Amino acid sequence: MRIVLVNWARIWDGAEHGGGVNQYCQALALDLVRRGHEVVSLFGGITYVPDRRECFIRRHDDWMGVRVFEVINSPVMAPAAVQFREPMGEVSAPELEARVGELFEWLKPDAVHFNNLEGFSIGCVERAKQAGARTVFSLHNYHTLCPQVYFMQGHRETCYDFDNGHNCAKCFDALHPREERRKLEEEFARGRGGKEVQDAAQQFREAAGGPWRAVKSGVGLARAWWKTRGRLPGSAVNGAGDVTGARPANGEDARGKTPYLMAELNPPKPRDPDALELRPLDNSILPEPISSKPPNDYSRRRAAMVRMLSSCDRVLAVSRFVGRKFASMGVSAGDAGSLRVLPIGSRINRVIALKPDLLFDPPPFEHPPRETRPVRLLFLGYNHHYKGLPMVAETLEMMSPEHLRKIDLSVFALGGQTIEWMFRRLEPRLARLKYAYGYTFHDIPWMMGGKDLTLVPSVWWDNAPQTVFESMSCGVPVLGAAVGGIPDFVHHGVNGLLFRGNDREDLKRRLIEMIENPWQLEELRRNVRPCKSIEEHTPEMERIYRGEDVGERVMPESGSAVEVTVTAAATKATGGTR
Known part of the structure; x- marks a missing residue:
């Protein structure tokens, strides 16, 4: 079979960039290759180049037998936090969907396995269907329902009520994606030298309207990189303005013995025991309160994501709690639904x-x-x-x-x-x-x-x-x-x-x-x-890619699902497997 694995991170980075999801994608891809399949990795939302605004796709050298394609200048940025202020961008991105759709038509895959939608849009799932592929979506996290990913208000308090999207809008401070894109373009322009500068110059040549513009672009990029290499420590001291006032570190200061001194100078402080972020968390799923407020873009995004997931050929929850959480929020479940519980495997x-x-x-x-x-x-x-x-x-x-x-x-x-x-x-x-x-x-x-x-x-x-x-x-x-x-x-x-x-x-x-x-x-x-090893898990995925019904059905139910109570005497867990 020809299988496309979609995720936002570079597959060769594994967990070091993209966490456990990317580690899983890497392990699954390598085992599928070992078993004789054609495997394609598609990622995007992380590389942005100046002097070329449109979205386009580049092919990387094959990695360990995996074909690798990257969407450059994707209108949907990744990871999720940098796209947070434009929730509807993940619903519809026509330019991105056109490029991804072309790739799918050229590849003609048997299955497209979405491990994330970060860096992509709902329309990309539809494009996979139009190319004749089976669509599989793995629920490694809650990104499709929560653009912040974790169901954590302000990164600290468990979110039980999104208030028709209005609590999402004030969840946390985030830069607008265009500001994030500008920063990434500047990073690309600075470059890191060597082959990356050469590749970037070639990219500009392809986009340029003539040889002179290409030369200027390539030289400018190389000059920008040269200026950043071999920098002296600190900054120049040329006058009174450079020596007065404070100069705090940019970010966390880990120089020398700083962590030890911070420990010495920062004794534990009393905390409010009633603070929301200190409240114990139970493993219960309850219906969200009905909101009287009109839906906003975050609400419309969630509704569109639920429809998209319900339309996939198979949606895979990595645990029973995840399956029931998504079922409680409207994803098609039961005997006729697409939602199944299938724990992943590991190559450890x-x-x-x-x-x-x-x-x-x-x-x-x-x-x-x-x-x-x-x-x-x-x-x-x-x-x-x-x-x-x-x-x-x-x-x-x-x-x-x-x-x-x-x-x-x-x-x-x-x-x-x-x-x-x-x-x-x-x-x-x-x-x-x-x-x-x-x-x-x-x-x-x-x-x-x-x-x-x-x-x-x-x-x-x-x-x-x-x-x-x-x-x-x-x-x-x-x-x-x-x-x-x-x-x-x-x-x-x-x-x-x-x-x-x-x-x-x-x-x-x-x-x-x-x-x-x-x-x-x-x-x-x-x-x-x-x-479960990846060698045990891969045959399960092969059957799913072929259209077989694999995994445990998730039955919709009212009230709470998956209750776990921990007491001093014992722990009672329902919803787990032995």
């Missing part, structure tokens, strides 16, 4: 098989507990509010020194510089702290080796975090928030532990239970099983 099993010696069990715990070794905890992922790393630091601050000295904590957080000081403040009280600013996918086995428990403390309805799959495939149980798709895979007291989402007191209680009774971790570890 293959990475582990290449280096099995990197994974090893932690030492056994000794008796009595006061004399045994510290519990080894691990966090890996992105540092932003939704993933809950700041909440972990706040929870640890609530614990006694006696308990903290029984915790050996390793944090591998992409972008972790911004809150490092919160953990450095804790460091003298912990048994040990290892804090790093990131990792690559192939680092995961050695990071997991010898660990007792992986923290997955999401404070939003996390669809199905791949950290859970990676931890379980490495044989490490998970302490996770009972939100989103996490309870589908983590079963309390069996292969991991759950705590109430965004509840610092409940997380603290779980940590203390674990410290005071560490032997339970050995039992959990014995029950951990590897996640």
Whole structure:
């Protein structure tokens, strides 16, 4: 079969640019190629060039057997945050749809698998149908229903009511897409030298109205790049105006020992316990209140997205919670609907098989507990509010020194510089702290080796975090928030532990239970099983691309769907699979 995988990020970047969705696209593409299929990757919304305003498509060199095409100057920008102020652009973008439609007509794919609509529009899905392809849409996140992606008002409070789109309009401050585009054009003009400058010059030659204009464009671009290379530190000092006044750092300042000093100078501050962002999050789905306000563009966008999803040949939810959330908001479900639940696969099993010696069990715990070794905890992922790393630091601050000295904590957080000081403040009280600013996918086995428990403390309805799959495939149980798709895979007291989402007191209680009774971790570890591999998942996708019915049906129901209750005595989870 000829299969087109659509996503906004470059497929060769994997999780480093595009997160878990792009990591999945990469793994699926490579396995489809291995199984003999023609695979095409289409991405867009991230490259903008000056001196040429129209949208066009460029072909990159094939990557690992995958054909790669990029939409340049897409009128729909990616990722979602930069398009936020123009919600209807994701509904209709005729110029983009014409170019993408031409590509689909030339390719004549058997299936077009949309893993995101960021950088594209609803009309692109219709163009895939017109080209004779089956349309498959994977719900890796909530972008189709929430242009902010996370159902989090202002990035902090769970959104239960979009008020016919009026709460979306005031959700968070975002630049207009034209300002974002201007910045990207300037970045392109500055360039990074070498082949990129040559490619850009060639691109300008193709667009130029004559050879002289092409020469000027190419030389100008090269000159812009040359000016940026080998810059001196700081800025020039030529007079009184350059030496007076403050000069704050542009962004987070991580020079030298700054994080340690920030920890020293910023003691914990009391927080309002009734603040909305501190409210615990339950895994319930309730109808949104009826709004008396007229629909705006955000409301019209959501309605159009629901119609688009319902019209696809197959819509795949990565967890039961996600399936029921989308069904509750109108996406076609039931026996006749297009919506199915199908957890994804991961290629982490293959990475582990290449280096099995990197994974090893932690030492056994000794008796009595006061004399045994510290519990080894691990966090890996992105540092932003939704993933809950700041909440972990706040929870640890609530614990006694006696308990903290029984915790050996390793944090591998992409972008972790911004809150490092919160953990450095804790460091003298912990048994040990290892804090790093990131990792690559192939680092995961050695990071997991010898660990007792992986923290997955999401404070939003996390669809199905791949950290859970990676931890379980490495044989490490998970302490996770009972939100989103996490309870589908983590079963309390069996292969991991759950705590109430965004509840610092409940997380603290779980940590203390674990410290005071560490032997339970050995039992959990014995029950951990590897996640579904990409080699197991790809045949499922092949059947879907051929039109077969694969996955669990999502039945529409009234009231709440997927209830997870976490109590001090036990955790009850319905909607998960064992």
